[in-house]
Amino acid sequence: MGYMRFPRIQDYWQKAIPILSCHFSDVMTLTRFWQILRFFHVCDPASELPNGHPRYDKLQKVRPLVNLFEAAFKSEYNCKREITIDEAMIPYKGRIGYKQYMKDKPTKWGIKVFILAESSPGYIYKFEIYTGKRRLLLGNTVYLRKSS
Structure with missing residues (x-):
């Protein structure tokens, strides 16, 4: 994603134009990528402090x-x-x-x-x-x- 820029994340999984294909689908599905992106956390969300603390x-x-x-x-x-x-x-x-x-x-x-x-x-x-x-x-x- 750093080398080829597409307007939408879904475009990295498209295979319509072979020369623009990134072969992301060979590694994981788009659904799996969305799940990782949604649930990936660097820290524990339960230990986060509120804004006024x-x-x-x-x-x-x-x-x-x-x-x-x-x-x-x-x-x-x-x-x-x-x-x-x-x-x-x-x-x-x-x-x-x-x-x-x-x-x-x-x-x-x-x-x-x-x-x-x-x-x-x-x-x-x-x-x-x-x-x-x-x-x-x-x-x-x-x-x-x-x-x-």
Whole structure:
């Protein structure tokens, strides 16, 4: 799906034009794909916190996957001396609570990510997905601060 773009997911299973066929049907049926897509969860839905909770995380549904990527990035490569901090935009046009607009980027709308990477090869060592203002819980008091 990353190499060939079709307007609808069902089009990946079509066999009408052989040259455009992706052979997805050789691996699984469209019904099976919809079932996996519907029931696949990275975290336990029962442990999700409600929106007003002080420890609520906008990334809680994908946080285990994000943590897994961060650990893998750190374990596979040690940065040298020349490192840089940069912001990147992951293109996204859907509805999400932390979508950002950046007028100076080639991709104007998407998910903003702060990246610590080595300058020459561009290997990402650490990253943080910007989700807007953060809530800091100190004792029984909730403080709001802007993420950086």
